[in-house]
Amino acid sequence: MAVIEAEGLVKVYRSRKSDVRALDGVDLDVQEGTVLGLLGPNGAGKTTAVRVLTTLLRADEGRATIAGLDVARDAQAVRRLIGLSGQYAAIDENLTGRENLWMFGRLYQLGTHDAKERATELLTRFDLEKAADRVAKTYSGGMRRRLDLAAALIGRPKLLFLDEPTTGLDPRSRLGMWDVIRTQVREGATLLLTTQYLEEADALADEIAVVDQGKIIARGTADELKTQVGGERIEVVVHDRDLLERAAQLIAPDGSASIDEHTRRLTVAAEGGAQQLVDVVLRLGEEQIRVDDVGLRRPTLDDVFLALTGHAAETAPESEETAAPTTAEGESA
Amino acid sequence: MNSLRIAVADGIVISWRNLKRVPRIPELAIFAILQSIMFVLLFAFVFGGAIPLPGGGSYREFLMPGIFVQTLAFASVTTAIAVADDMTKGLIDRFRSLPMARSAVLSGRTFADIVYNIGLLIVLMLTGLVIGWRVHSGVLDFIYGVLLLLFFTYAMAWIGVFLGLSVPTVEVAQQLGFLVIFPITFLSNAFVPIETLPAALQPIAEWNPISALTGAARELFGNPNPFASNSFPGEHPIFMSIVWTIALLAVFMPLAIRKYRAIDR
Ligand SMILES: Nc1ncnc2c1ncn2[C@@H]1O[C@H](COP(=O)(O)OP(=O)(O)OP(=O)(O)O)[C@@H](O)[C@H]1O
Ligand SMILES: [Mg+2]
Numbered sequence: 001m002a003v004i005e006a007e008g009l010v011k012v013y014r015s016r017k018s019d020v021r022a023l024d025g026v027d028l029d030v031q032e033g034t035v036l037g038l039l040g041p042n043g044a045g046k047t048t049a050v051r052v053l054t055t056l057l058r059a060d061e062g063r064a065t066i067a068g069l070d071v072a073r074d075a076q077a078v079r080r081l082i083g084l085s086g087q088y089a090a091i092d093e094n095l096t097g098r099e100n101l102w103m104f105g106r107l108y109q110l111g112t113h114d115a116k117e118r119a120t121e122l123l124t125r126f127d128l129e130k131a132a133d134r135v136a137k138t139y140s141g142g143m144r145r146r147l148d149l150a151a152a153l154i155g156r157p158k159l160l161f162l163d164e165p166t167t168g169l170d171p172r173s174r175l176g177m178w179d180v181i182r183t184q185v186r187e188g189a190t191l192l193l194t195t196q197y198l199e200e201a202d203a204l205a206d207e208i209a210v211v212d213q214g215k216i217i218a219r220g221t222a223d224e225l226k227t228q229v230g231g232e233r234i235e236v237v238v239h240d241r242d243l244l245e246r247a248a249q250l251i252a253p254d255g256s257a258s259i260d261e262h263t264r265r266l267t268v269a270a271e272g273g274a275q276q277l278v279d280v281v282l283r284l285g286e287e288q289i290r291v292d293d294v295g296l297r298r299p300t301l302d303d304v305f306l307a308l309t310g311h312a313a314e315t316a317p318e319s320e321e322t323a324a325p326t327t328a329e330g331e332s333a
Numbered sequence: 334m335n336s337l338r339i340a341v342a343d344g345i346v347i348s349w350r351n352l353k354r355v356p357r358i359p360e361l362a363i364f365a366i367l368q369s370i371m372f373v374l375l376f377a378f379v380f381g382g383a384i385p386l387p388g389g390g391s392y393r394e395f396l397m398p399g400i401f402v403q404t405l406a407f408a409s410v411t412t413a414i415a416v417a418d419d420m421t422k423g424l425i426d427r428f429r430s431l432p433m434a435r436s437a438v439l440s441g442r443t444f445a446d447i448v449y450n451i452g453l454l455i456v457l458m459l460t461g462l463v464i465g466w467r468v469h470s471g472v473l474d475f476i477y478g479v480l481l482l483l484f485f486t487y488a489m490a491w492i493g494v495f496l497g498l499s500v501p502t503v504e505v506a507q508q509l510g511f512l513v514i515f516p517i518t519f520l521s522n523a524f525v526p527i528e529t530l531p532a533a534l535q536p537i538a539e540w541n542p543i544s545a546l547t548g549a550a551r552e553l554f555g556n557p558n559p560f561a562s563n564s565f566p567g568e569h570p571i572f573m574s575i576v577w578t579i580a581l582l583a584v585f586m587p588l589a590i591r592k593y594r595a596i597d598r
Binding site: 051054055056057058076079080082084086088089090091092093094095099103104106107108109135151155 | 339342343346347349350353354357358422423424426427428429430431432433435437596597598
């Protein structure tokens with residue numbers, strides 16, 4: 001059964017200067033107990049979609065339901081089912097971690113004793129025990145993020161919305177966050193998460209929806225998407241710019257290599273994996289073409305975009321980025 | 334009724350968290366108090382000697398009710414700043430994503446402001462007592478006066494909420510607040526008798542809600558109250574302050590609530 005469903009969502013931010021069509025007809029469905037990853041570059045509309053689904057923002061057109069409840073008409077009932085961790089940690093900086101969780105628990109309508117116990121439990125689970133009685137102002141970015149996620153879990157929601165849960169985390173904290181998220185899913189939660197990293201969607205999501213300019217441009221499992229993109233790629237940086245064309249011919253006789261003149265970089269899909277890399281290196285060696293760098297790499301979000309849209313995943317001009325809360329900068333746990 | 338119980342319980346939680354802010358950022362309250370004390374010192378000891386009171390009486394006793402009203406009016410800026418801060422930090426969004434009573438964010442906010450302002454008022458009255466301010470009326474009149482001031486505070490809190498929800502950043506809330514509150518407190522009888530003001534400004538000062546409240550407090554506390562001329566507001570400050578407070582509430586409470594409901598646009 002689809003517990004999250006959306007049909008034709010449109011949201012236009014209007015301002016004096018220009019209108020931004022942040023959602024341009026988004027259809028979504030997430031089956032119970034599964035994880036959907038919304039993957040997209042800056043300004044794609046991920047946050048807007050999450051805000052509509054979590055009752056924070058009213059869509060201009062289309063409808064969305066959570067467990068059959070309309071997010072606009074039955075907003076209060078929807079809120080009883082969901083937990084939200086937004087893109088920027090939304091915690092009270094002047095309360096301690098424990099007080100924050102207690103407060104959100106109370107407002108989730110837990111009894112005061114229940115809220116206290118739940119707070120302690122989550123502080124332990126998120127490795128915040130030591131900092132539990134310090135005001136959140138003193139927390140690092142990673143700690144804020146964890147506290148924010150704990151707040152989202154306070155009422156044991158069946159449905160979780162996580163907007164870029166690992167942006168700004170160091171690699172170790174990111175893995176820790178992945179663990180926490182996986183635990184939630186194992187315990188039966190349905191999850192919608194947004195991310196800018198294919199790797200993250202790959203690691204966590206059952207299904208991925210690629211968002212670009214307010215539209216879902218592709219959907220599938222990570223493997224399906226990667227096949228569309230063509231799996232791994234071989235990258236070669238040629239030392240001598242004059243030999244770029246020649247090298248491109250060698251590594252891909254069918255002319256499929258993309259050439260970046262400026263960085264002298266050649267990229268070609270590598271269905272043959274490591275063996276194909278060896279072949280390429282040998283061929284270049286035979287012709288005595290000097291290379292500065294050569295390697296095999298996995299497809300990135302950029303490749304997905306290039307393959308799906310024909311344009312690179314350019315970042316939309318982000319006017320609100322600079323006005324965003326300061327909690328996003330320089331974070332590390 | 335269950336929903337009423339939830340509304341009250343949630344409102345208390347929100348009030349609690351707003352009041353926690355006071356000891357956690359003591360500078361806020363301390364600066365509010367220092368600013369008022371500075372005004373007391375400035376007017377009582379620097380300008381006070383040069384300000385004649387028609388009908389006589391102690392200038393310091395005349396001054397203190399004005400200081401009370403001015404401080405309580407400024408408290409609305411504090412409210413606006415806190416609300417704007419909650420908006421930009423995403424806290425309001427978090428509250429809105431929870432199954433809590435919708436009214437609680439604003440009712441909790443404004444209730445906390447009353448509690449905070451009671452604290453401010455107590456400190457100011459103690460300061461007044463130190464420099465020679467006294468209450469010369471009965472207990473009932475005194476309580477009546479204090480209640481009028483708090484009722485006014487409540488209206489000011491709603492103005493603060495409305496401002497806080499309307500501005501894009503905390504800094505704008507701060508500047509806008511001062512831009513509004515400073516002129517209206519100075520264009521009143523809070524620090525000087527109205528007849529010492531330029532003739533053209535006197536009608537404005539007479540009809541100013543700050544003047545009404547200050548006049549009402551002076552009357553109810555038994556302090557010198559030389560309200561200029563025979564104007565209607567000058568003769569009925571208590572009536573006028575009730576009318577003003579109700580009018581401000583009637584305008585700004587619905588405005589603030591509407592603004593809050595429209596956040597999801
Ligand atoms: N409150 C707003 N007012 C005006 N425009 C907005 C507002 N919020 C978002 N936008 C615009 O809507 C578009 C989609 O924004 P959204 O925040 O949904 O993107 P996103 O995919 O979450 O991006 P990011 O990865 O940077 O978080 C962007 O072009 C953005 O500038
Ligand atoms: Mg976003």
